[in-house]
Amino acid sequence: DVKVTQSSRYLVKRTGEKVFLECVQDMDHENMFWYRQDPGLGLRLIYFSYDVKMKEKGDIPEGYSVSREKKERFSLILESASTNQTSMYLCASRNRGTYEQYFGPGTRLTVT
Amino acid sequence: GQQLNQSPQSMFIQEGEDVSMNCTSSSIFNTWLWYKQDPGEGPVLLIALYKAGELTSNGRLTAQFGITRKDSFLNISASIPSDVGIYFCAGQLGDSNYQLIWGAGTKLIIKP
Numbered sequence: 001d002v003k004v005t006q007s008s009r010y011l012v013k014r015t016g017e018k019v020f021l022e023c024v025q026d027m028d029h030e031n032m033f034w035y036r037q038d039p040g041l042g043l044r045l046i047y048f049s050y051d052v053k054m055k056e057k058g059d060i061p062e063g064y065s066v067s068r069e070k071k072e073r074f075s076l077i078l079e080s081a082s083t084n085q086t087s088m089y090l091c092a093s094r095n096r097g098t099y100e101q102y103f104g105p106g107t108r109l110t111v112t
Numbered sequence: 113g114q115q116l117n118q119s120p121q122s123m124f125i126q127e128g129e130d131v132s133m134n135c136t137s138s139s140i141f142n143t144w145l146w147y148k149q150d151p152g153e154g155p156v157l158l159i160a161l162y163k164a165g166e167l168t169s170n171g172r173l174t175a176q177f178g179i180t181r182k183d184s185f186l187n188i189s190a191s192i193p194s195d196v197g198i199y200f201c202a203g204q205l206g207d208s209n210y211q212l213i214w215g216a217g218t219k220l221i222i223k224p
Contacts, residue, residue, distance in 0.1 A: 042215060045212075092154075100160055101145075
């Protein structure tokens with residue numbers, strides 16, 4: 001079974017703090033994704049990584065950056081957290097050449 | 113970005129009833145995926161569809177890839193309490209090699 005883990009289930013941060021969300025997958029997948037999920041809006045893609053050290057912007061990259069130094073790990077960084085970044089953050093991975101994405105349990109981030 | 117039209121937004125049903133939901137778009141898709149998300153968890157893949165007209169089952173769940181390639185349907189037969197959650201459709205466009213287009217979700221609630 002694919003296992004995608006995220007470093008925290010719940011996180012509370014203050015406005016202006018730098019926030020790191022970590023995601024690790026154990027299936028040697030090339031592709032990894034970061035989404036945010038807000039009620040009524042479904043899943044919106046923040047960033048995507050084809051492979052190590054590669055990244056591509058999704059639909060809503062503003063205010064976020066990412067890092068992929070190792071194949072199994074994909075980090076989402078909020079350089080200066082703002083209250084409108086309060087959301088559920090979901091990480092997913094996928095094998096190259098397939099369409100099915102496998103998700104972690106999510107991190108519910110609250111910025112106060 | 114693009115979004116699929118998923119309906120209904122929510123459903124109140126009695127245990128034992130059959131459930132139907134669908135996703136439609138003006139675009140043509142190569143793949144349709146159906147996910148379920150339990151409260152506080154990440155989405156879990158239920159069914160993947162790859163060909164127009166394809167009908168695929170997973171236990172009490174049946175999904176169909178619409179013949180026009182612009183829609184997909186999910187049916188749940190004889191619903192039980194653990195069916196509660198949010199169901200998402202996601203489609204892969206022919207011209208995109210990585211990005212899924214997501215519906216906003218159908219929330220299934222079982223009447224006590």
